[in-house]
Amino acid sequence: MLIAPTTADSTTADPAPLLSVRDLTVSFSTSRGRHTAVSHASLDLSAHRTLAVVGESGSGKSTLAAAINRLLATNARIDSGSILFDGRDLVTASARDLTRVRGAGIGLVPQDPMSNLDPVHRVGAQIVEALEAHGTSSRESTKRAIELLDMVGIPEPKRRFRQFPHEFSGGMRQRVLIAIGLACRPKLLIADEPTSALDVTVQRKVLDRLDELTAEMGTALFMITHDLALAAERASEVLVMFRGTIVEHGAAAQLLEDPQHEYTRKLLDAAPALAARRGVARGVTPYAAAGETGEAIVTLTDVVKEYSVRDSAFGKPRTFAAVAGSTLDIPRGSTVAIVGESGSGKSSTARLVLGLDAPTRGTVAFDGRDIASLSAAEMTAFRRRVQPVFQNPFASLDSLFTVGATIAEPLVVHGIGTAAERSGRVRALLEEVALPADTADRYPHQLSGGQRQRVAIARALALQPEVLVLDEAVSALDVVVQAQILDLLARLQREHRLTYLFISHDLAVVRQISDYVHVMSRGRIVESGTPDELFESPREEYTRELLGAIPGTRLPA
Structure with missing residues (x-):
């Protein structure tokens, strides 16, 4: 024992x-x-x-x-x-x-x-610091640090030794922490x-x-x-x-x-079991499950999004395609999920749907209109209809704002209501996401992770949008809180006839809540289908790899 x-x-x-x-x-x-x-x-x-x-x-x-x-x-x-x-x-x-x-x-x-690696010090220096603190010489520390980077699976460890944390992916940064540990x-x-x-x-x-x-x-x-x-x-x-x-x-x-x-x-x-079908796990039936989805409210057609990147400060710029020719529809009232590993293009697609980035080629249309063609006034109206909910609620909520001020801010920006009317709207939204009214007077650091995510959802609902883009909105939450948030999203979708674009790497959650799933890899959609089709008979090797990587699929369904 x-x-x-x-x-x-x-x-x-x-x-x-x-x-x-x-x-x-x-x-x-x-x-x-x-x-x-x-x-x-x-x-x-x-x-x-x-x-x-x-x-x-x-x-x-x-x-x-x-x-x-x-x-x-x-x-x-x-x-x-x-x-x-x-x-x-x-x-x-x-x-x-x-x-x-x-x-x-x-x-x-x-x-x-990202919080535990110093952003202004090179990765190698941070490993060396741990070694030198326990008496290893400077020369030996450098050699040992490069060996450690190689040991934890960082490619080109000598080059990576001199890079900064922001130049590493999330998985590589985690490996650096393992190397230090x-x-x-x-x-x-x-x-x-x-x-x-x-x-x-x-x-x-x-x-x-x-x-x-x-x-x-x-x-x-x-x-x-x-x-x-x-x-x-x-x-x-x-x-x-x-x-x-x-x-x-x-x-x-x-x-x-x-x-x-x-x-x-x-x-x-x-815990969302991989075998759980949509809406079955906790008796939840999202709005779209009743067959009330309609025409596409969002359409991406042959969308390409390219960025210019450098491999080093003085390196020659090269073109990187974060999204490489994606075509997909999001029917009104449905939940469409995009899954894939880090760097697959999921979040870049979300930014295109939100109008935060413009496609290099192709079109992103909302309610039949190309977003790129909207005037400034039309874009302001568009932003009321499409709202984001981000992965990390602590980072997306202003630490200097009370919860009430945070939820009311979209109303202030769009000039909606008097101060008294906005206050009433904030109370109603807090009730809608199952938070007590006095939460309005608290600050983000005084809330749990699940409470902060509820605040983020309340803020997204303030302008009565039609579409929510949820980018890894439950990935960092424990399973109990995650289940509560998923139930909340399902209820809100039914009550408000919301449309969801759900970005996630958690396939068990995706199967539970989505109507249609797109699998992305290296900027491309490699497989699409209903949850049952993808989870019971995946065609692509990449989809099978994603399914095979899920820990503990022996959990009772």
Whole structure:
């Protein structure tokens, strides 16, 4: 057993675990008093083993990991318990001892690579910094950093060593964080949602490489995830957390087949199974499922979108086709999905539909009119009818605006209503997305991820649009919150006869909500069809690869 049972009559299978946490309680000081984030947690993890910690946002997963590495916020406190790592209690360790342990003894792979890589420092310098902090010479650090880039699967590591994070794809940036986490050959690696926002093929490559590297080094892996399917596929044991408490633990297969706790069953029920057909998973029947779709409201005809790019600051510019001849229709009242891995052209297509970019060739028509031919006044009217919902609600909401001001802003920009009327509209929209009225007075940082996404949807609905373009709108949410947002979108579609363009890399979600699916690869639509057609008998090898890369398809349907 990786995890020490917390009941009195339980025993621990590993006589000398690498990591042993006992009765750990962590609390935070808030304006309303102390809040307990982790309560009496106990677990064991041995070398060469993988433990997955699962739970929804706010369950205490990341706080538990931060406590183990002693990287808690300044307003946090360890109230009780011990954290024995390699025989040393980290709760009572000195600052000097903790500096030695971090990196060399315990490596860390944080969740968001763009936030955790310094944008003004070259990638290689950031790996070198981790090595030099533990006594490696400058010359050896450079050599080792290039080796690490190669080890985690970065092509042309010597050239990439000198590049900046923005020159890397999301999957490559995540690999850089893995390289930094493994730089000093730690005995334990903590990976906090290491692939949550990556498409399934990149996710599989990153996790495969992580498994290989930890196996080669004998490193124990403490993996935090909200994805039970991924946990079941990658870990030998799973620990489930709910509101700061460990509610269930055990072998991954056993936990999936026979969950004992109600919350574990809730997580399993909320996970979109690949076998679930449209609207079946939770009894949801979106508007289009009633057969009330009509003529195409959006039409793309032979659309090409090219960009001029350089491989280096002084390199010769070359033309890159992000979209390479796409033709598709979006019927009124339907949900049309575009799926594909990073760089396939999904988001570029979304920008064309929103009128944020103009096609290099071809036409994008809305309600029969070429968007490129619209006058300034017509374009303003068009923007009221087509609204976006982006992937990261925290990044798309202004941190200086209250929620009420955020939702009201489109009304202000378009000169709609008096201040009192706008205030009433904001309250109505909050009610529509199932948020309390007092949310209007709060700021984005005071909300959960799911609440922020509801605010983003409310803002998109403020102008009463006909089309919503949802670009990875649920990809970074845990399964419980994701299920709630998908139910909300289905209800709103029925009530307002909305049309959705749904951009996603999550094929299980796509099958559940869409009427028609287009698969994109390298800027081209390589296969199209109904969800049943694509998921039950895919014609293209690329589509089969996407389906095969989904973790844990053995999840109960």
